[in-house]
Amino acid sequence: MKKAVIVTLNPKNKGRVKELIALAETAGYRVVDLIAQNRKRPDSKFFIGRGKVEQLKHIVNKYITQKDKVTVIVDGSLKPIQYFNLVKTLGNVGIIDRVQLILEIFDKHAGSKEAKLQIELARLKHIIPIIKEWVRQRKLGELPGFLGAGKYKVESYYLLIKRRIAHIERELKKIRKQREKLRKQRHELGLRTIAIVGYTSAGKTTLFNVLTGESKKIGKELFTTLSPKVKSAFINGIKVLFLDTVGFIDYVPIEIIEAFYSTLEEIVDAEVLILVIDISEEHSEILRKMRGVIETFTKIGVSGKPMIIVANKIDLVRNFSEIVEKAREVYKALSTSYDGPLATTYVSALNRIGIDNLKNTLAMFIKAKTFSITATIPENSLYKVKAPFILAKKKDSLCYCIFEVKDYELNSIISELKKCTAKILEIRRVQ
Ligand SMILES: Nc1nc2c(ncn2[C@@H]2O[C@H](COP(=O)(O)OP(=O)(O)OP(=O)(O)O)[C@@H](O)[C@H]2O)c(=O)[nH]1
Ligand SMILES: [Mg+2]
Incomplete structure (x- = not known):
């Protein structure tokens, strides 16, 4: 044992x-x-x-x-x-x-390759100073078997670790590039990401599952989620992407933040944040964890985004005024340390209470974006197009049409245009 x-x-x-x-x-x-x-x-x-x-x-x-x-x-x-x-x-x-x-x-x-590499990197970076100290202490007599590397000479072990770190960093860079590409595609499609963040075990994944209809693993244990996951859902008719994230913790060591930076980066890129708080905990605990969250925000550079404070697990508190009082304290703490717009909602993710209210609050923060589509449509198919458009020019029985659409209409207009044998020349974000 x-x-x-x-x-x-x-x-x-x-x-x-x-x-x-x-x-x-x-x-x-x-x-x-x-x-x-x-x-x-x-x-x-x-x-x-x-x-x-x-x-x-x-x-x-x-x-x-x-x-x-x-x-x-x-x-x-x-x-x-x-x-x-x-x-x-x-x-x-x-x-x-x-x-x-x-x-x-x-x-x-750790499930994904990225998470495994990130952990190994953090671990190696953490032991490097220890190895350095080991090198220093050799004069005083070696410590055999330390870190299971007794058979290596200290210096060569040190070099081995350095090489491994460089290799992992290269691998992570590749994965990061891929992630960036995906993010760019999402942007181009006008999809907004809503990141669900908060202290470990606050109920982020439970809420993510409710909002997206997913069945991702949840658990009593700490750090159940280690790889971020994205899934689309509709909020009052607007298509958005929800992002479930790795939980924060108090006194987060910088090695971990650095190693997990690429996953945390997704939070920096999100349009709205949902900050999940376990409201069933003691006042002092809630505030201690809040400080951990704010500290992490500062370290990764999150600021200015609209944030919805979600007081979760209300089913565990009998007295509603106690819930409101705790949530008010969180609001107060955040309003002095965070510079974005704030709102508060009350939910029980487990029992699906307060979810509609949360969705309505979210909808207030998500502004629809406008796109301009330029397409050529054969003249004899023009009558099939139902969406309004501007006819820019006509050449060889081809009509050059411009459509102004909201992001949530994009997909339906694109499929409508395809049915009319239209050729899309450009999709551009206007606002
Ligand atoms: N009573 C109650 N329990 C909840 C509620 N929401 C989540 N839980 C429980 O809280 C625990 C943690 O839930 P998760 O959704 O895994 O929390 P998380 O924030 O994703 O945790 P990590 O991924 O580990 O950071 C699980 O045992 C859930 O069943 C709720 O509204 N009420
Ligand atoms: Mg989770």
């Missing part, structure tokens, strides 16, 4: 501790103990104070058996020197920090 002992410097922040336990469990650990030290900054040598390290060693030894391995999970980001000092002092235990824990979960859930 994978046993875990958690080390935290924020014992008073109950939500964060609870979240770390949930993350550990999602990664497949059984949390057997917790060591807490209330301090503002980590100790520069060991993360926790020297006395606490001794206590940690004692606790860890208590749980190690022939069958059971113990991993120490540090709630924070370990500096290489802290990592090495802990390895030296604690001996034969696994030591991971928050980044590595999140990456372990990502690894478990």
